Amino acid sequence: MVIVSREVAERASGHADQVRQRILEGAARAFARSGLQGTSVPEIASECGISVGLLYRYFTGKAELYTTICTAEAKAEAEGLRNELKLISDPQLWLEHAVDFYLDRLGSDGGAGLLLGAMAEAPTNEVVRNSLRLRREVITGFIEAFLAERVSEGVLPERIATAALSRAIAMLLDGVVVEWAVAGPQLDLDQVREAILTLVGALTSVGAHPASPAAESA
Numbered sequence: 001m002v003i004v005s006r007e008v009a010e011r012a013s014g015h016a017d018q019v020r021q022r023i024l025e026g027a028a029r030a031f032a033r034s035g036l037q038g039t040s041v042p043e044i045a046s047e048c049g050i051s052v053g054l055l056y057r058y059f060t061g062k063a064e065l066y067t068t069i070c071t072a073e074a075k076a077e078a079e080g081l082r083n084e085l086k087l088i089s090d091p092q093l094w095l096e097h098a099v100d101f102y103l104d105r106l107g108s109d110g111g112a113g114l115l116l117g118a119m120a121e122a123p124t125n126e127v128v129r130n131s132l133r134l135r136r137e138v139i140t141g142f143i144e145a146f147l148a149e150r151v152s153e154g155v156l157p158e159r160i161a162t163a164a165l166s167r168a169i170a171m172l173l174d175g176v177v178v179e180w181a182v183a184g185p186q187l188d189l190d191q192v193r194e195a196i197l198t199l200v201g202a203l204t205s206v207g208a209h210p211a212s213p214a215a216e217s218a
Helices: 006-034 041-048 052-058 062-085 091-107 111-124 126-152 162-186 189-204 213-217
Strands: none
Touching: 006 041, 006 052, 006 062, 006 111, 041 052, 041 062, 062 091, 062 111, 062 126, 091 111, 091 126, 091 162, 091 189, 111 126, 111 162, 126 162, 126 189, 162 189
């Protein structure tokens, strides 16, 4: 019987976590470029700098990789944004921060590209659809929380259809992904931000600022 020390076991576990994270990051880059269907397992392995055999030791295939990436990102983003918004009491600043967070995530590596690929494949791929549903649930959940606050404050009437309005705003936000593809490098994020804040602010009776302090100082 071979006895493995706790230190050796922890070192092995830590290495495994590093390899797993390396695979997830490489897969996210590959998916952002070519989408789920257009990306092969060998291409993912090459992007990660590992063998195909090693990749299969951690994941059953690209479908599991894709789902893991989308699920982890949605949960991490939700938790991060939730913690940040707890510190903001002003409705206007709350809205601005949430929109800035959304746009920053789209601009990050794999953000808009991954979503564009997913949207293209969703009609024929249940795995992708489920991932996008999870993401949509996270987004609409935040919007509904925001609307509920406005109702409790008396800014919005109690009879307002918060579920329908939340869905409409979520569709508006996803339209930014399409705009990203159409405009390419010429996309003006300040204009996109102003458009979103103006419309959502009007719908929820919350004023909008065209540019954040960070954007003005940049």
